[in-house]
Amino acid sequence: xxxxxxxxxxxxxxxxxxxxxxxxxxxxxxxxxxxxxxxxxxxxxxxxxxxxxxxxxxxxxxxxxxxxxxxxxxxxxxxxxxxxxxxxxxxxxxxxxxxxxxxxxxxxxxxxxxxxxxxxxxxxxxxxxxxxxxxxxxxxxxxxxxxxxxxxxxxxxxxxxxxxxxxxxxxxxxxxxxxxxxxxxxxxxxxxxxxxxx
Numbered sequence: 001x002x003x004x005x006x007x008x009x010x011x012x013x014x015x016x017x018x019x020x021x022x023x024x025x026x027x028x029x030x031x032x033x034x035x036x037x038x039x040x041x042x043x044x045x046x047x048x049x050x051x052x053x054x055x056x057x058x059x060x061x062x063x064x065x066x067x068x069x070x071x072x073x074x075x076x077x078x079x080x081x082x083x084x085x086x087x088x089x090x091x092x093x094x095x096x097x098x099x100x101x102x103x104x105x106x107x108x109x110x111x112x113x114x115x116x117x118x119x120x121x122x123x124x125x126x127x128x129x130x131x132x133x134x135x136x137x138x139x140x141x142x143x144x145x146x147x148x149x150x151x152x153x154x155x156x157x158x159x160x161x162x163x164x165x166x167x168x169x170x171x172x173x174x175x176x177x178x179x180x181x182x183x184x185x186x187x188x189x190x191x192x193x194x195x196x197x198x
Contacts, residue, residue: 023151031188040176046144056088059106065113073121087139107147
């Protein structure tokens with residue numbers, strides 16, 4: 001008996017239909033409306049890129065950034081210089097109350113480096129009992145968030161399309177590193193019910 005394979009269901013095409021509040025990308029997929037939180041989605045994509053990289057691509061700063069820290073934060077950073085290196089940061093102790101940042105992950109182009117180092121120092125203090133991979137994840141979280149497109153940032157229609165294509169090609173990315181969804185789907189039935197059509 002000849003076996004006839006089941007036809008594969010056709011892949012639903014996704015069409016970008018706009019942006020809401022410069023924060024959410026709206027897409028049409030069959031009979032569903034997809035709403036994507038562009039910051040949360042980009043943050044998770046960055047986080048996964050950092051986590052999966054064998055070596056973080058760093059960028060040497062034109063001028064080193066001096067970051068003032070309190071005694072406890074400075075001590076936490078000093079204890080974790082090797083870990084920061086693994087996270088793509090070249091940091092050295094500078095006197096008794098500061099660090100000098102010489103290079104950072106390349107994706108941080110234009111980010112406020114001083115604020116980020118302060119945030120990482122605080123997290124290293126808060127999570128000092130965590131094992132090294134967890135601490136490295138905290139560094140990646142902070143980096144991914146600072147490198148992500150922000151709510152309110154202007155993105156062109158072409159950028160929105162490329163962003164959506166990339167996101168939908170990564171089926172394991174459905175939540176940001178903080179556990180919030182990166183997209184929600186609203187069915188035609190749910191919309192029509194709101195308008196009293198269902």
